[in-house]
Amino acid sequence: MKVLVVGSGAREHALVWKCVQSDLVERVYCAPGNGGTGGMARNVPIGAADVVRLVDFAKRERLGLVVLGPEAAVEAGAGDALRHAGFPVFGPDRGAGRIESSKAFAKDLMKRAGIPTADYDVFTQPAPAKQWARDREGQVAVKADGLARGKGVIVCSTIEESDKAIDAMLVEQRFGRSGATIVLEEKLEGPELSVLGVTDGTDVIALAPARDFKRALDGDRGANTGGMGAYSPPKGVDDALVKEVLDQVMLPALGAMRSSGSEFRGVLYAGLMLTKNGFRAIEFNARFGDPEAQVVLPRLQSDFVALALAAAQGSLAHHPDLKWSDQACVGVVVASGNYPDDAAMKLGQRISGLAEMPRGVLIFHAATRFEPGIGLVSDGGRVVTSVGLGDTVAQARRTALLGARQVRFDGAFFRSDIAEEAV
Numbered sequence: 001m002k003v004l005v006v007g008s009g010a011r012e013h014a015l016v017w018k019c020v021q022s023d024l025v026e027r028v029y030c031a032p033g034n035g036g037t038g039g040m041a042r043n044v045p046i047g048a049a050d051v052v053r054l055v056d057f058a059k060r061e062r063l064g065l066v067v068l069g070p071e072a073a074v075e076a077g078a079g080d081a082l083r084h085a086g087f088p089v090f091g092p093d094r095g096a097g098r099i100e101s102s103k104a105f106a107k108d109l110m111k112r113a114g115i116p117t118a119d120y121d122v123f124t125q126p127a128p129a130k131q132w133a134r135d136r137e138g139q140v141a142v143k144a145d146g147l148a149r150g151k152g153v154i155v156c157s158t159i160e161e162s163d164k165a166i167d168a169m170l171v172e173q174r175f176g177r178s179g180a181t182i183v184l185e186e187k188l189e190g191p192e193l194s195v196l197g198v199t200d201g202t203d204v205i206a207l208a209p210a211r212d213f214k215r216a217l218d219g220d221r222g223a224n225t226g227g228m229g230a231y232s233p234p235k236g237v238d239d240a241l242v243k244e245v246l247d248q249v250m251l252p253a254l255g256a257m258r259s260s261g262s263e264f265r266g267v268l269y270a271g272l273m274l275t276k277n278g279f280r281a282i283e284f285n286a287r288f289g290d291p292e293a294q295v296v297l298p299r300l301q302s303d304f305v306a307l308a309l310a311a312a313q314g315s316l317a318h319h320p321d322l323k324w325s326d327q328a329c330v331g332v333v334v335a336s337g338n339y340p341d342d343a344a345m346k347l348g349q350r351i352s353g354l355a356e357m358p359r360g361v362l363i364f365h366a367a368t369r370f371e372p373g374i375g376l377v378s379d380g381g382r383v384v385t386s387v388g389l390g391d392t393v394a395q396a397r398r399t400a401l402l403g404a405r406q407v408r409f410d411g412a413f414f415r416s417d418i419a420e421e422a423v
Contacts, residue, residue, distance in 0.1 A: 034379070049075070102146065
């Protein structure tokens with residue numbers, strides 16, 4: 001069959017890499033793709049949210065499967081239109097995708113479904129929001145309701161910080177329409193956990209768990225980002241905990257969506273905090289996480305395309321158990337200088353070092369493109385993810401860091417402490 005992966009990041013590069021390994025696949029396309037996906041698939045110049053052209057392309061190429069990578073494709077309704085046109089789609093429709101595109105919707109769904117989560121409230125005006133934060137001494141997380149590329153969360157420790165964060169969203173409109181409504185949550189403490197489940201709307205199969213690192217700088221300092229690295233399996237997480245998350249978070253969420261008429265087919269991602277009082281769901285994503293995909297997919301030994309097709313066709317109950325590598329996997333993101341400050345980043349920087357990678361390093365491109373006469377250049381904040389596999393987390397981490405150090409362009413930086421907690 002012919003498969004289309006929609007998107008242009010490192011997550012999509014990892015998905016393309018996994019799809020081309022399938023015996024079911026004749027050809028893989030990526031829309032629009034990046035400087036890395038073009039080496040193993042055919043890039044097609046169609047944006048992830050360009051629904052009409054995606055459907056036209058699917059018809060012309062008679063695609064056997066479409067894999068939606070980014071949240072932009074889900075929110076644009078690509079899944080709805082492609083399914084209506086008769087194509088199997090690994091990704092939810094727009095209604096089910098609200099579990100990511102609206103944090104207020106997600107929190108209300110958690111409350112209805114009895115999913116353990118942080119205390120919260122929703123605001124459109126700064127004064128009541130500031131009072132809610134003051135009642136908790138500023139110990140809150142301020143979240144833009146809409147999509148903000150992983151940057152719309154400000155974790156606060158003081159009233160001064162919470163006031164400033166609320167003003168940034170509701171007064172200064174720093175996040176535009178995405179921040180016109182905000183969610184305030186009580187601040188939680190503990191390690192984070194990412195659990196991803198492949199689902200056909202009824203049944204769900206858990207993928208290997210992972211832990212990502214969202215702050216820009218070592219020691220969990222700096223601004224929130226879309227993710228600076230991840231590793232799998234995470235320290236302190238066993239099969240019993242993952243089963244609890246399936247039973248208490250995933251299945252109730254899917255049930256709540258079904259009851260409201262929205263069927264979810266694809267990957268449901270639960271972001272959790274492991275507090276001293278048990279785990280709490282802090283967010284949902286309606287697609288593979290990035291950088292989680294880059295450390296989970298390399299550990300998957302089963303045919304990903306067969307799994308995605310079963311979910312898209314509603315036949316997951318009959319799918320065999322997944323096979324996983326016992327090896328650990330660590331991913332380190334190499335980012336552009338000043339990321340995540342879009343206004344301060346310098347793009348178009350020539351990238352070198354990728355052709356001389358140490359043995360065992362996987363490089364997944366995110367924001368790269370080929371510039372005529374120059375070669376590969378940076379084209380965004382998170383440029384590539386350097387991934388290493390190893391018999392231990394320590395070994396995988398050493399390999400990933402070796403690869404990250406080899407990536408060279410003006411302003412490049414990465415966190416050197418990814419997965420250090422497990423060594």
